[in-house]
Amino acid sequence: MSISVNPQTKPLLGCIADDFTGATDLANMLVREGMRTVQTIGIPECAPTDVDAIVVALKSRTIPATEAVAESLAALAWLQQQGCQQFFFKYCSTFDSTAAGNIGQVTDALLAALGADFTIACPVFPETGRTLYRGHLFIQNQLLNESGMQNHPLTPMTDANLVRVLQQQTSGKVGLVGYPVVAQGAEAIQTEIAALRQQGVRMAIVDALENADLYAIGAACAGLPLVTGGSGIALGLPGNFIRAGLLNPSENAPANTLPAVEGWSAVLAGSASLATNGQVAHWKENHPAFRIDALAVARGEPVVANALAFASQHLATQASLIYATTTSDEVKQVQATLGVERAGALIEDTLAEIARGLFALGVRRFVIAGGETSGAVVQALNVKALRIGKQIDPGVPATTSIGETPVALALKSGNFGAVDFFEKALRQLGDAR
Known part of the structure; x- marks a missing residue:
């Protein structure tokens, strides 16, 4: 060629x-x-x-x-x-x-x-x-x-x-x-x-x-x-x-130039990787966090409503983390109970529904951990395309959706990012709190 x-x-x-x-x-x-x-x-x-x-x-x-x-x-x-x-x-x-x-x-x-x-x-x-x-x-x-x-x-x-x-x-x-x-x-x-x-x-x-x-x-x-x-x-x-x-x-203008996005912020994590587990633990030391239990979802408990109620209490003061992240051993136990495909689908669907609810509450900045979770969330938010901005950590840039109501997104592979990635990502997306 x-x-x-x-x-x-x-x-x-x-x-x-x-x-x-x-x-x-x-x-x-x-x-x-x-x-x-x-x-x-x-x-x-x-x-x-x-x-x-x-x-x-x-x-x-x-x-x-x-x-x-x-x-x-x-x-x-x-x-x-x-x-x-x-x-x-x-x-x-x-x-x-x-x-x-x-x-x-x-x-x-x-x-x-x-x-x-x-x-x-x-x-x-x-x-x-x-x-x-x-x-x-x-x-x-x-x-x-x-x-x-x-x-x-x-x-x-x-x-x-x-x-x-x-x-x-x-x-x-x-x-x-x-x-x-x-x-x-x-x-x-x-x-x-x-x-x-x-x-x-x-x-x-x-x-x-x-x-x-x-x-x-x-x-x-x-x-x-x-x-x-x-x-x-x-x-x-x-x-x-x-x-x-x-x-x-x-x-051209710098390739990483992005428009500003106004709104509340939230962090969603579905990855079970070691890196994301460390990031979740670091976040929980100083910030609000709500854990998603796949077995509770399977039992029909109002997990989505509870997560949104939790997040809404903190929106005006700081971002909340809503996470299904857990250890690989705990993931295997859930998979043994629900089946591998059903366990994964339950978590993805739940985080996607929570993302839609957060958007309705005015959240316009999302930090997402995990490839499968990111895919589910961007589809739930009807994101069709992204412009790519500056790097947050190696392998993870800030992005902004292209469309009528822009959303700022940091989409992180489970294994990527420093232990304080969530905090750094929010700052780069424009949340200075």
């Missing part, structure tokens, strides 16, 4: 993300590198204007692979109609989807639709401790399967060897671009890619330890129709368009 000048100023990069917080994370990276970026919630009815990149957020990480493929292909077709010149498939930096895996199947389908024979897979995100060496994924100093991800209630990861993991999800040959090659820079990576293609490799896991590696990998991928990975690899893609003369960030 050669990047060519588009006189109609259409978007350059079209992205497909398999969950909502991952999409926001990716958009954050592109904005940091000077690309005006809009995130859509699913495939929109109208195309955004005056943007350099579009990120289509799907909720396809844990659905059946056939459905994930169909949704991803539909998103690709729409992005092609907008005139995008290169495409990016974004998944989690912990490389998780389901036991059967959606990453390989979706990648296969996107390659076929684009008439391409090769792409890379690089979930590395050094700022959050995700690195790859010799094909093995590390979370901070621990292998993926020893990091806590082996106990994830929906997508447990029990193997850190991503070449092996990906090979189980595709009939195509999977290879590796190892760190000794990556450390030599973009030209060496391109040479290795050419050699792997000659060997019939269709997808290659690419090692990386630092952001400098990601910039080199991105430069090496300038000629690929499709790139796949976590949000980190997106750091190196805007530079290709700048070098080709298609993108000049200095000509």
